[in-house]
Amino acid sequence: MSVGLEQAGAALAAESARMAGLGWMRGTSGNLSVTLQREPLRLAVTASGLDKGELTGEDVVVVDSAGAAVPDQPDPGQRPSAEAGLHARIAAVAGAGAVVHVHMLSAVVAGQRWPGGVVLRDLEMLKGLGRRDDDVMTVPVVPNSQDMGVLGDAFEAGFDAATPAVIVARHGLYVWGRDLVQARHRTECLDWLFQFTLATNGFQEGVA
Amino acid sequence: MSVGLEQAGAALAAESARMAGLGWMRGTSGNLSVTLQREPLRLAVTASGLDKGELTGEDVVVVDSAGAAVPDQPDPGQRPSAEAGLHARIAAVAGAGAVVHVHMLSAVVAGQRWPGGVVLRDLEMLKGLGRRDDDVMTVPVVPNSQDMGVLGDAFEAGFDAATPAVIVARHGLYVWGRDLVQARHRTECLDWLFQFTLATNGFQEGVA
Amino acid sequence: MSVGLEQAGAALAAESARMAGLGWMRGTSGNLSVTLQREPLRLAVTASGLDKGELTGEDVVVVDSAGAAVPDQPDPGQRPSAEAGLHARIAAVAGAGAVVHVHMLSAVVAGQRWPGGVVLRDLEMLKGLGRRDDDVMTVPVVPNSQDMGVLGDAFEAGFDAATPAVIVARHGLYVWGRDLVQARHRTECLDWLFQFTLATNGFQEGVA
Amino acid sequence: MSVGLEQAGAALAAESARMAGLGWMRGTSGNLSVTLQREPLRLAVTASGLDKGELTGEDVVVVDSAGAAVPDQPDPGQRPSAEAGLHARIAAVAGAGAVVHVHMLSAVVAGQRWPGGVVLRDLEMLKGLGRRDDDVMTVPVVPNSQDMGVLGDAFEAGFDAATPAVIVARHGLYVWGRDLVQARHRTECLDWLFQFTLATNGFQEGVA
Numbered sequence: 001m002s003v004g005l006e007q008a009g010a011a012l013a014a015e016s017a018r019m020a021g022l023g024w025m026r027g028t029s030g031n032l033s034v035t036l037q038r039e040p041l042r043l044a045v046t047a048s049g050l051d052k053g054e055l056t057g058e059d060v061v062v063v064d065s066a067g068a069a070v071p072d073q074p075d076p077g078q079r080p081s082a083e084a085g086l087h088a089r090i091a092a093v094a095g096a097g098a099v100v101h102v103h104m105l106s107a108v109v110a111g112q113r114w115p116g117g118v119v120l121r122d123l124e125m126l127k128g129l130g131r132r133d134d135d136v137m138t139v140p141v142v143p144n145s146q147d148m149g150v151l152g153d154a155f156e157a158g159f160d161a162a163t164p165a166v167i168v169a170r171h172g173l174y175v176w177g178r179d180l181v182q183a184r185h186r187t188e189c190l191d192w193l194f195q196f197t198l199a200t201n202g203f204q205e206g207v208a
Numbered sequence: 209m210s211v212g213l214e215q216a217g218a219a220l221a222a223e224s225a226r227m228a229g230l231g232w233m234r235g236t237s238g239n240l241s242v243t244l245q246r247e248p249l250r251l252a253v254t255a256s257g258l259d260k261g262e263l264t265g266e267d268v269v270v271v272d273s274a275g276a277a278v279p280d281q282p283d284p285g286q287r288p289s290a291e292a293g294l295h296a297r298i299a300a301v302a303g304a305g306a307v308v309h310v311h312m313l314s315a316v317v318a319g320q321r322w323p324g325g326v327v328l329r330d331l332e333m334l335k336g337l338g339r340r341d342d343d344v345m346t347v348p349v350v351p352n353s354q355d356m357g358v359l360g361d362a363f364e365a366g367f368d369a370a371t372p373a374v375i376v377a378r379h380g381l382y383v384w385g386r387d388l389v390q391a392r393h394r395t396e397c398l399d400w401l402f403q404f405t406l407a408t409n410g411f412q413e414g415v416a
Numbered sequence: 417m418s419v420g421l422e423q424a425g426a427a428l429a430a431e432s433a434r435m436a437g438l439g440w441m442r443g444t445s446g447n448l449s450v451t452l453q454r455e456p457l458r459l460a461v462t463a464s465g466l467d468k469g470e471l472t473g474e475d476v477v478v479v480d481s482a483g484a485a486v487p488d489q490p491d492p493g494q495r496p497s498a499e500a501g502l503h504a505r506i507a508a509v510a511g512a513g514a515v516v517h518v519h520m521l522s523a524v525v526a527g528q529r530w531p532g533g534v535v536l537r538d539l540e541m542l543k544g545l546g547r548r549d550d551d552v553m554t555v556p557v558v559p560n561s562q563d564m565g566v567l568g569d570a571f572e573a574g575f576d577a578a579t580p581a582v583i584v585a586r587h588g589l590y591v592w593g594r595d596l597v598q599a600r601h602r603t604e605c606l607d608w609l610f611q612f613t614l615a616t617n618g619f620q621e622g623v624a
Numbered sequence: 625m626s627v628g629l630e631q632a633g634a635a636l637a638a639e640s641a642r643m644a645g646l647g648w649m650r651g652t653s654g655n656l657s658v659t660l661q662r663e664p665l666r667l668a669v670t671a672s673g674l675d676k677g678e679l680t681g682e683d684v685v686v687v688d689s690a691g692a693a694v695p696d697q698p699d700p701g702q703r704p705s706a707e708a709g710l711h712a713r714i715a716a717v718a719g720a721g722a723v724v725h726v727h728m729l730s731a732v733v734a735g736q737r738w739p740g741g742v743v744l745r746d747l748e749m750l751k752g753l754g755r756r757d758d759d760v761m762t763v764p765v766v767p768n769s770q771d772m773g774v775l776g777d778a779f780e781a782g783f784d785a786a787t788p789a790v791i792v793a794r795h796g797l798y799v800w801g802r803d804l805v806q807a808r809h810r811t812e813c814l815d816w817l818f819q820f821t822l823a824t825n826g827f828q829e830g831v832a
Contacts, residue, residue: 026812027752051805103749105819112824124352124379125311128235133352133379144748144757171748171757181259188234195313200320332560332587333519336443341560341587389467396442403521408528540768540795541727544651549768549795597675604650611729616736 005074008034008044009057015100015180016046019187020053024102028052030172031080033063033087033099034180041065043088043099047078065092067148085148086155086174093156094164096176098183106194107173111141113198115169120193128189129164137163139190144171165190213282216242216252217265223308223388224254227395228261232310236260238380239288241271241295241307242388249273251296251307255286273300275356293356294363294382301364302372304384306391314402315381319349321406323377328401336397337372345371347398352379373398421490424450424460425473431516431596432462435603436469440518444468446588447496449479449503449515450596457481459504459515463494481508483564501564502571502590509572510580512592514599522610523589527557529614531585536609544605545580553579555606560587581606629698632658632668633681639724639804640670643811644677648726652676654796655704657687657711657723658804665689667712667723671702689716691772709772710779710798717780718788720800722807730818731797735765737822739793744817752813753788761787763814768795789814 012032019025019032030052033045045067046052047059061078062070067085087099110118117138120126124133131137140163142154155166155174164186165175175190177183220240227233227240238260241253253275254260255267269286270278275293295307318326325346328334332341339345348371350362363374363382372394373383383398385391428448435441435448446468449461461483462468463475477494478486483501503515526534536542537552547553556574561567571582571590580602581591591606593599636656643649643656654676657669669691670676671683685702686694691709711723734742744750745760755761764782769775779790779798788810789799799814801807 026816027749027809029749029752029813051809103816105816105823108820109823112820113827122352122378124376125235125237128237133354144746146757168748170746185235185259189237192234192311192313196316196320199313199317203321330560330586332584333443333445336445341562393443393467397445400442400519400521404524404528407521407525411529538768538794540792541651541653544653549770601651601675605653608650608727608729612732612736615729615733619737 005036005044005060005062006057008036009060009074011180012044012046012060013055013057015184016052016055018184019100019102020051022191024104024187024191025052026103029103031083031087031101032180032183033084033091035091035097036062041088041092042070043084043091045080045084045087047075048081049079063088082146082148086151089148089152089155090174090176093159094161094176096164096183097178098180099174099176100180100183100187101172101174102187103172104187104191104194106191106198107167108170110139110194110198111167111169113201115141117141118167118194118197120197123193123196125189125193125196129186131162139163139165139167141167141169144168213244213252213268213270214265216244217268217282219388220252220254220268221263221265223392224260224263226392227308227310228259230399232312232395232399233260234311237311239291239295239309240388240391241292241299243299243305244270249296249300250278251292251299253288253292253295255283256289257287271296290354290356294359297356297360297363298382298384301367302369302384304372304391305386306388307382307384308388308391308395309380309382310395311380312395312399312402314399314406315375316378318347318402318406319375319377321409323349325349326375326402326405328405331401331404333397333400333404337394339370347371347373347375349375349377352376421452421460421476421478422473424452425476425490427596428460428462428476429471429473431600432468432471434600435516435518436467438607440520440603440607441468442519445519447499447503447517448596448599449500449507451507451513452478457504457508458486459500459507461496461500461503463491464497465495479504498562498564502567505564505568505571506590506592509575510577510592512580512599513594514596515590515592516596516599516603517588517590518603519588520603520607520610522607522614523583524586526555526610526614527583527585529617531557533557534583534610534613536613539609539612541605541608541612545602547578555579555581555583557583557585560584629660629668629684629686630681632660633684633698635804636668636670636684637679637681639808640676640679642808643724643726644675646815648728648811648815649676650727654724654726655707655711656725656804656807657708657715659715659721660686665712665716666694667708667715669704669708669711671699672705673703687712706770706772710775713772713776713779714798714800717783718785718800720788720807721802722804723798723800724804724807724811725796725798726811727796728811728815728818730815730822731791732794734763734818734822735791735793737825739765741765742791742818742821744821747817747820749813749816749820753810755786763787763789763791765791765793768792 031046033043036042061080063084121136140158175187241251244250269288271292329344348366383395449459452458477496479500533554558570591603657667660666685704687708741762766778799811
């Protein structure tokens with residue numbers, strides 16, 4: 001697999017603007033990445049500290065498998081978020097072509113409600129995540145950390161190839177896919193699933 | 209009745225983009241159709257697996273009364289969703305000129321809350337569905353299935369010509385009308401009605 | 417006061433599109449009017465049965481003090497909603513230059529919650545309705561009716577010159593002002609006030 | 625520091641339109657300011673009584689440290705809101721380069737829920753406000769007043785250089801930063817934090 005950097009930058013900017021418009025990247029939060037090549041691993045990740053609704057195709061940093069900026073950069077003035085380290089870990093472990101990290105309110109609220117994992121079951125929308133409609137999918141919730149090694153270990157310990165997402169408690173959501181469009185679609189489906197699950201929790205108890 | 213395919217494709221793409229913008233077609237979910245002709249029945253239905261906010265007028269498949277693609281297609285590379293079978297069944301049974309299938313959160317939450325049918329009563333907005341403001345309209349809720357024959361039988365068993373909608377439990381909503389614009393208007397009114405009914409449930413119990 | 421019909425039509429179309437975009441005019445619901453002249457009373461009101469997000473400046477009907485279309489019309493094919501009768505009554509009684517009728521969810525939910533009138537008090541946003549921040553404003557709630565005379569009598573019985581709005585139970589909201597822009601601003605402020613009042617109801621009871 | 629008035633007016637108009645689109649400036653509510661110079665203090669503040677979604681770069685007033693319009697104005701017909709006095713006080717006390725005042729629903733609801741101050745703790749989004757993710761930040765809530773001296777004294781009494789925001793009870797939110805973009809980002813992060821804190825309140829009590 002080899003994705004061009006210019007194309008990746010343009011796609012990352014467009015996708016970031018879309019997700020910022022959905023309220024998932026408030027402030028300068030969140031970051032998106034595309035895997036450029038595998039041996040050695042290189043990712044194009046959105047630059048840190050910028051409004052994700054206003055990126056250009058140049059607001060991108062190339063990082064290695066540790067999330068560190070490589071020497072040759074399209075814009076040497078840009079720096080990656082520390083979170084690029086978790087993007088690279090996900091790309092390596094899950095074989096993802098794209099990773100989305102957003103501060104989606106429904107995901108963080110669901111992670112707070114069910115800190116042992118958010119159970120999604122028997123919903124047609126699971127098919128948008130590559131599952132059957134009668135599956136049970138548990139989205140893992142890992143504790144927040146500023147140490148990407150700690151976060152990456154927690155992610156990897158709970159990794160299940162059939163569950164392309166992890167919630168970081170009191171922080172946000174990571175979702176991945178073979179490319180940015182698939183990662184977007186999965187992210188949208190998860191928002192729906194979290195909202196449904198939160199909204200219907202308690203119905204079984206027969207509230208009139 | 210005979211609707212041109214080119215015109216139908218353009219209308220389906222525009223309507224899909226509108227409904228995707230309202231959050232009703234997350235991921236690649238949902239599909240819309242227009243009845244092209246009746247004898248034999250032919251529907252133009254949005255192609256499967258695409259982002260419904262980005263369709264063009266060519267992203268359409270012509271299906272028969274079983275929802276199967278007919279041999280002569282505008283783009284032979286496109287395939288219909290399995291759900292096209294239910295579109296065709298609705299077009300046949302209800303005489304609909306257009307069918308909307310969306311994953312509307314309020315509809316699925318209401319279907320979960322009232323699995324025996326969602327009762328909408330004494331609301332002016334019922335007039336947007338061809339009813340009187342003092343009517344009682346019960347939107348049927350049928351169990352989800354991957355078998356369109358089973359789903360279609362459940363739909364037909366509960367069919368009432370005065371109720372142009374059915375909720376598929378833990379899945380989504382089907383709405384129909386004489387054309388796409390009427391189906392859109394009915395879909396919008398149902399979203400309002402579901403939201404109102406969910407929001408006001410419990411008020412009668414006198415919560416201060 | 418004399419407002420030109422062409423100018424009124426353009427303003428009504430633009431304002432309807434804005435309010436449709438806010439979700440206040442689902443389906444073909446709602447209607448807006450501008451007072452064209454007073455002796456005799458003439459209103460330009462949006463035409464019935466159309467999508468309020470897609471009106472042009474010609475989608476307007478001139479009505480008299482009973483809400484009936486006058487003989488000379490810009491487009492004789494258009495007809496007014498029956499609700500034009502209540503617009504005209506409000507224009508006459510309140511001296512309004514513009515009336516907004518929308519199916520605003522927060523208003524109808526608040527009217528259902530407090531059928532004796534929605535009390536708004538001690539909120540800065542009341543200044544957007546011409547009140548002091550420490551005022552108490554009770555928005556009347558009148559029963560729904562298909563008879564505009566009955567609705568108009570109920571409106572007039574509860575009319576208070578300092579309260580430029582009335583909720584029609586299980587139906588929608590009427591708001592008025594000296595012109596469309598003021599009516600828009602008041603409508604926006606009421607939505608905020610209804611949402612705040614619904615969201616904070618129960619806080620006094622000390623829920624932890 | 626010296627910011628040009630023309631540039632400030634254009635930035636204020638663009639930022640106001642953005643925030644109006646987010647529903648934070650309903651009616652004609654709210655106002656934004658940029659500090660033009662410090663000795664003596666001069667602020668460019670959005671003009672009063674206008675729709676904040678429709679400002680031009682000329683809809684701006686230059687005020688002094690008391691919030692009063694200075695003699696030489698770009699448009700002598702415009703007047704500042706009384707609230708400009710609080711903008712100036714915040715610019716002086718906090719050394720802010722920009723102040724945002726919006727009627728954000730989540731902030732006013734949170735202020736109503738926790739009138740002694742809204743506690744935000746252990747959330748990654750706190751980093752968007754210059755804090756650590758494991759910090760505790762208490763956003764002060766001051767009583768509403770029409771007297772900007774009283775409001776300013778209450779703000780200053782609770783001022784903490786590490787907390788760039790204050791809620792005015794039953795009214796709105798003030799947020800500040802070194803420039804408009806930073807103030808915008810902080811405002812967005814606060815909305816997320818208030819929504820999260822309101823949505824998850826009560827989870828600890830073990831509701832199933």
